[in-house]
Amino acid sequence: MAEIAVTVVTDRLLSLLADEARLLRGVHTEVEGIKTELLYIQAFLKDADAKAEKRDTSQGVKTWVQELRETAYCIEDLVDEYILHFANRPHRRGVLGFLCKISHLLPKLKPSHEIASKVQDLKLKVGKLKEASSTYGFVSSFELGSGSCSGTSVPWHDPGxxxxxxxxxxxxxxxxxxxxxxxxxxxxxxxxxxxxxxxxxxxxxxxxxxxxxxxxxxxxxxxxxxxxxxxxxxxxxxxxxxxxxxxxxxxxxxxxxxxxxxxxxxxxxxxxxxxxxxxxxxxxxxxxxxxxxxxxxxxxxxxxxxxxxxxxxxxxxxxxxxxxxxxxxxxxLQALPPESSWELFCKKAFRGCCCPPELEEISLAIVKRCEGLPLAIVAMGGALSTKEKNELEWQKFNDSLGSQLESNPHLESITKILSLSYDDLPHYLKSCFLYFAIFPEDYSINCGRLIRLWIAEGFVKGKKGMTLEQVAKEYLTELIHRSLVQLSDGDYVGKIRSCRVHDLMREIILRKAEELSFCWALGEEDSSFDGKFRRGSVQKSTDNVVETINRNPQIRSILLFDIDAVPMLFTGTSLTTLSF
Structure with missing residues (x-):
């Protein structure tokens, strides 16, 4: 959602403006202006995202939300550039301190001009986006008082x-x-x-x-x-x-x-x-x-x-x-065991008859991806019951499961029911949960490493009296309690060692992450990615990775999985990578 992007950026601006980075008064004032505009526009975001996700929404609304999201990403990059150049100034006082400030400032005159120019452009763009919000009828939550957006309520249809x-x-x-x-x-x-x-x-x-x-x-x-x-x-x-x-x-x-x-x-x-x-x-x-x-x-x-x-x-x-x-x-309630899963699938896919031998291997693979989820098994079996009993056709269905969940009317109930859990998340957990899309299918994730990645990405917001690690552990525990993240392993005192997400839930958040330009996953079957993204996941193959990254100047991090040889681009000092 655009709400995620803008909230993260606003939090970073507030943090930046609270410290002593006052070296360039003019730039600081303009950054403060952007922060004010973003705080105001946040009041419209819940309504805007709700409109953008409706199937019957106008293309104009979708374009507005997309532009807002990309602008937020540009601001986030600019904040990092601002911190890199100006946040670490000397703190000495007196004549020596003044001379230190001058020597610190001189090499930065050019970047200061460039940043000031970028800030002006972005401030104008944010202002225009705010003005355009009224065109699409977004209702400020400040005006409603309750924090809800009554003007955009959609009749509730329970998919279950x-x-x-x-x-x-x-x-x-x-x-x-x-x-x-x-x-x-x-x-x-x-x-x-x-x-x-x-x-x-x-x-x-x-x-x-x-x-x-x-x-x-x-x-x-x-x-x-x-x-x-x-x-x-x-x-x-x-x-x-x-x-x-x-x-x-x-x-x-x-x-x-x-x-x-x-x-x-x-x-x-x-x-x-x-x-x-x-x-x-x-x-x-x-x-x-x-x-x-x-x-x-x-x-x-x-x-x-x-x-x-x-x-x-x-x-x-x-x-x-x-x-x-x-x-x-x-x-x-636990997932169905394999025997019951197979029985239920055959009831739906073959109307109670036995599975044809030529379809058994691919059918078992499809049932395995359902991981004992009865609703998914019933929906998959129902969808396949309408198709020709052809191994090639069924393999095609399995290979394109992500897009099937999005477009196949037989699978609509799965997508809706699983998406409800994501939609109910507070904004500070949505980024953390979407991050699971960056890991490969069936991947068991080390919880300590995951927590450090969340912190490095800036997803974890500090709480008084707690370390960032402690806050991140709270986030992970809440995702587990919401039945969104599954435990893979723990020790004898109950400490969480590793975790994962259900395969179908991963397919849903993978689509959501790509839609939001949150992350992109490049596997063996992919040759490239057409679009902007903030994070990359390279899985098993590094073909065309360098070209793809060069087309995406907004990229912030790359994770490598099961890679034998690291491309030369990743060995330079300008890019830090994590290989799993």
């Missing part, structure tokens, strides 16, 4: 809602989970019990919870029940109102007049009064925020009648919050 209606015959591998959850719900202590089902998007949390919720034993056991979709953009009043309505409907009772016009406090009072003497069960599906649970736990009463609350979430932190309740269970 269709999974609620999947037939039992199409489901594989959830029976044991289903039996365990039902046992927790209908047996056990009379105290109110909270159950969280935790796992990354696409693991089947929704299907599992819905099959349990609809089970005959469950329906007969509870006096009233409610299934509530929370999602990322919930309104608490709507949540409370839906619970009340579903409770009344479950008992075939008339919903009280005035329910639709009640305020939050009245809704809470009505809900608590109604459910106080009943054994209820509520499923809160797709919970993203910890604040939701901290609110709702006080709304539903502890009535010692065997009531139950179920939440499904991608966030380990949200799932673990139920430990605040005396009676709780946490169900960490």
């Amino acid at each position: 809602v269709t999974s609620l209606f999947i037939e039992d015959a199409e489901i594989v591998g959830i029976e044991s989970h289903k039996g365990e959850l039902i046992k927790w719900l209908v047996e056990g202590a009379p105290e109110r019990t909270v159950i969280s089902v935790v796992g990354m998007g696409g693991l089947g949390k929704t299907i599992l919870a819905k099959k349990v919720y609809d089970n005959k034993r469950m329906v007969e056991h509870f006096d009233c029940h409610a299934w509530i979709t929370v999602s990322q953009s919930f309104k608490m009043e709507d949540v409370l109102r839906n619970v009340i309505k579903q409770f009344y409907q479950a008992r075939k009772e008339s919903i009280p007049d005035g329910t639709d016009s009640m305020d939050e406090m009245s809704l809470i009072t009505r809900l608590r009064e109604y459910s106080e003497d009943k054994r209820y069960v509520v499923v809160f599906y797709d919970v993203w925020k910890l604040e939701f649970w901290r609110f709702i736990k006080y709304v539903l009463p502890e009535n010692k009648r065997g009531s139950r609350i179920v939440i499904t979430t991608r966030n380990v932190e949200v799932g673990s919050a139920v430990k605040e309740s005396s009676f709780h269970y946490i169900h960490n």
Whole structure:
């Protein structure tokens, strides 16, 4: 997103302007002016990025966001040039100090003129971009007061809602989970019990919870029940109102007049009064925020009648919050094992029949890339069921999986569901997560090295009383808790040694990283890259790398993977490289 680029640059400008780099007063004043303009334009960025990502958005909006992003990159480069030439001046006082300043300044008169000229050009460009924002109807978050952009809200369509209606015959591998959850719900202590089902998007949390919720034993056991979709953009009043309505409907009772016009406090009072003497069960599906649970736990009463609350979430932190309740269970949903994955794939791709021998090898390769993610297996199998049973055709599908995820309507649900986790990230984590796109497929990343790379790239923002390494470790832990990063290895005291991302999630962020000019990956099958980029990943082959880099003056770092011979360009003093 443009928001990432501009936020990083603004943070660096603020840091720069806070130090004592005052050697060139004129340049400093102009840099301060750019900083002010960027702070103002940040108010439009969330709205602008949302518009740019809509499929039906105009080309003008997309061009505006792209220009803003590239301008931010130019400013970042200029900040580095400014620091290189002027930030390390002598600090001596008196006559000797004055002479030192003069001797320090003289060699820099030419670069100072060039930087001042570049600053003026960029300031004019940023000003024009700010003026152009009104052309596309971007709404300043300062004007809205709440930080949201109400003028650009898109009707919410839950990409996982269709999974609620999947037939039992199409489901594989959830029976044991289903039996365990039902046992927790209908047996056990009379105290109110909270159950969280935790796992990354696409693991089947929704299907599992819905099959349990609809089970005959469950329906007969509870006096009233409610299934509530929370999602990322919930309104608490709507949540409370839906619970009340579903409770009344479950008992075939008339919903009280005035329910639709009640305020939050009245809704809470009505809900608590109604459910106080009943054994209820509520499923809160797709919970993203910890604040939701901290609110709702006080709304539903502890009535010692065997009531139950179920939440499904991608966030380990949200799932673990139920430990605040005396009676709780946490169900960490795992990926399907290889046997179940293969069974599910054959059900979808071959309509329950056996896989033809000539397609077995490529089919196994496709299933392996799904890494036990049921939603992905079902979508891939469904997409391939429409294709000719031809090995060449299926190999082509596997080789172009990244573009298939972007354009194939059969795979749209995977892309949407996995992308939701990325979209929910705060800006300071988006750059860190996109950085995983720079590593090869199935690559186990050393966490210590990753943290140092984040710091070197400027992604980690300091916190009072903490080192940058400690802050970066917090970032990594949060990505793990959000089910975006998987642990590859740890030691006996639980210290994280290495990590990785799911292969399909990597494909999605690889496309996103290229789209944002964030990074570019050159593998054996690629000959070149047409476009600008900030970071490069050279994997196995260095053919045409030098030419590609020469066409991209904005490049900031290059990582080499599995390279036998390092090109001469990388051995010079002007470029520092890391080889893995």
